[in-house]
Amino acid sequence: MADQRVFWRGICSYILLFMCLIQIQSHLYVRAILDPVDFLALQSIHKSLQDMPGSRFLSSWDFTSDPCNFAGVYCDSDKVISLNLGDPRAGAPGLTGKLDPAIGRLSALAEFTVVPGRIYGPLPLTLSNLKSLRFLGISRNFISGEIPWTLGQLHNLKTLDLSYNQLTGSIPPSVGALTGLNNVILCHNRLSGSVPKFASQTLTRLDLKHNALSGTLASDSLPASLQYLSLSWNQLSGPVNQLLNRMDQLNYLDLSMNKFSGIIPGRIFSFPLTNLQLERNEFWGAVQPVDQVKIPTVDLSYNRLSGQVSPMFSTIQNLYLNNNRFTGQVPSSFADRLLDATIQILYLQHNFLTGIAISPTAEIPLSSSLCLQYNCMVPPIDTTCPLKAGKQISRPSSQCSASQWRRG
Secondary structure (H helix, E strand, O other), X not given: OHHHHHHHHHHHHHHHHHHHHHHHHHHHHHOOOOOHHHHHHHHHHHHOEEEOOOOOHHHHOOOOOOHHHOOOEEXXXXXXXXXXXXXXXXXXXOEEEEOOHHHHHOOOOOEEEEOOOEEEEOXXXXXXXXXXXXXXXXOOOEEEEEOOHHHHHOOOOOEEEOOOOEEEOOOOHHHHOOOOOOEEEOOOOOOXXXXXXXXXXXXXXXXXXXXXXXXXXXXXXXXXXXXXXXXXXXXXXXXXXXXXXXXOOOOEEEOOOOEEEEOOOHHHHHOOOOEEEOOOOEEEXXXXXXXXXXXXXXXXXXXXXXXXXXXXXXXXXXXXXXXXXXXXXXXXXXXXXXXXXXXXXXXXOOOXXXXXXXXXXXXXXXXOEEEOOOEXXXXXXXXXXXXXXXXXXXXXXXXXXXXXXXXX
């Protein structure tokens, strides 16, 4: 009887051991071995890059171990789905070298980013092979050459960020034709030519500032879905009133440092904007908001705007109307809001204004800044102005007749 118990105990032990081995074996096979094509692609990418001094990003790329455990490599089953090259911590040194065309062999890649560093050379044409790519971010490096028109074949692309590089040539119309784009950030490059029509009705951010773009913008060239639009520091021209009238979702608009002309539509001041920058263009005519303006910062300086300053502007915290052709009295509502420190900056210098209803002995709060220099006020009101306003307190009387300021 005792022998039988020992026998059955042994059998049970073997069964338990067998079941444990099966479980261990099945666990080992849950994690698939990386696809050989992806494995070889990662090897080629590694060979073309180096850590900058202070970076140890590539030290984990030991190909005797599982590449899915490498820094910046994320896998699903046997495929690489995300590749983030470089240490993403703020201020960490990046990588140097070139982007190897082997990137295009990572067929399941949905996200590809490169942290700021010294990556140079052109974008690989093979990026167009990445049909699953949703996020492409290669910013603050030294990428040169043109944006490949074949990026327009990435129909799943949501975000394209190639900012702060040395890209030249035009923005391919094929990129503008992508219907799923949410964010396009190409600022601080050397791009030229015209702004293509953007077809995506989900595009919310378009940042093309600091390039050499030229030409005009058609009224239907940008979608009404935009919330952030920056085209500053280019050479764009022509009217934009019809285009802007459609874009009532904007919360940030910067068209400064261009050659845009025509009137500024009053409707734009009712948009949910936090910042409106239209300075240093060639806008002309009267500016007539339809209601009290709730935008914190509005800069319309260095244009050819004329007529009287609208009282609707008196609710703006930071208002720049200097270097235009405004005439008449400054509405009394501005004086009230200056004295109670609601207005922080009011720059009205270099216009043809004739007065403001504020006592000469009134003390402007230290938190507020008022500049009225070089207007047609008699007597002139001496206020603390920025140095670039010049030293002349008042405009010569010969310039203050109607015939003169219209030409001025």
